[in-house]
Amino acid sequence: MGRRGIAIVCLALAAGLLAAGCTKGTYQVDIFPEMHYNQSTKIGEPPRLDVPAGAVPITGPQMHVIPADQLEAAKAFKNPLPAGAATNAKGAELYRVNCAMCHGPQAKGDGAVGKILVRDGYLAPPNLTAAVTQNKTDGELFTVLTNGVNVMPKFGYLLTDEERWAVIAYLRALPR
Numbered sequence: 001m002g003r004r005g006i007a008i009v010c011l012a013l014a015a016g017l018l019a020a021g022c023t024k025g026t027y028q029v030d031i032f033p034e035m036h037y038n039q040s041t042k043i044g045e046p047p048r049l050d051v052p053a054g055a056v057p058i059t060g061p062q063m064h065v066i067p068a069d070q071l072e073a074a075k076a077f078k079n080p081l082p083a084g085a086a087t088n089a090k091g092a093e094l095y096r097v098n099c100a101m102c103h104g105p106q107a108k109g110d111g112a113v114g115k116i117l118v119r120d121g122y123l124a125p126p127n128l129t130a131a132v133t134q135n136k137t138d139g140e141l142f143t144v145l146t147n148g149v150n151v152m153p154k155f156g157y158l159l160t161d162e163e164r165w166a167v168i169a170y171l172r173a174l175p176r
Contacts, residue, residue, distance in 0.1 A: 070143060070147070071140055071143055071144075074137070074139040074140050074142065074143035075137045075139050075140055076139055077137070077138060077139025077142055077143070078138060078139065079138040079142075079165050079168055079169060080165060081162065081165045081166060081169055083169060083172075083173075087166055087169045087170075088166075088169060088170050088173045090163075090166045090170075091166035091167045091168070091169050091170025091171070091173075092170050094159065094163050094166055094167050094170070095107070095167050095170050095171070098155065098158070098159065098167070099167065101113040101114075102114040102117070102125040102152070103125045103126075103127075103128055104125075106129070106174070107127070107128035107129050107171065107174055108127050108128075108129060109124055109125045109126050109127040109128070111125065117151060122150065122151050123150050123151075125152075128171050128174070129171075129174050129175065133171075134171075134172075138165075138168050138172075141168050141171065142164055142165065142168060145159075145164045145167065145168065146164060
């Protein structure tokens with residue numbers, strides 16, 4: 001195969017690659033794939049949003065806050081689960097899997113992910129055994145757990161009502 005044959009093969013290969021990149025329903029040919037698949041945020045980190053023009057800075061970034069009227073209405077909710085060892089055991093396991101990484105194994109607000117959030121400028125996860133949390137009604141805690149607050153996710157989509165009430169029963173059983 002001479003120079004002319006090599007040139008024809010290269011030209012055919014380039015045309016094939018160009019056609020493959022332009023075909024409907026296929027991915028484009030990626031010349032720099034490492035840029036295409038690069039994560040712009042770290043795993044477990046909430047997406048960064050640009051600050052709206054004219055926004056007034058506050059202390060620390062906040063994702064969302066539960067309106068006061070929702071929390072006020074939630075005070076009337078009562079935990080329907082019976083207090084006891086079975087409920088606390090279920091709540092303890094759910095807490096370990098879903099909450100301990102931020103709030104810590106003893107709910108003191110000292111979890112590994114919580115420390116990273118603080119390092120990155122977010123509000124510290126609260127100590128769930130402190131009076132400020134323990135003095136809230138079960139309904140208030142249920143509403144916060146359901147709707148999330150700041151960077152805490154909305155567990156209303158992740159846990160059933162019964163599971164969220166079990167977590168609250170477990171938190172009530174923790175020593176202060």
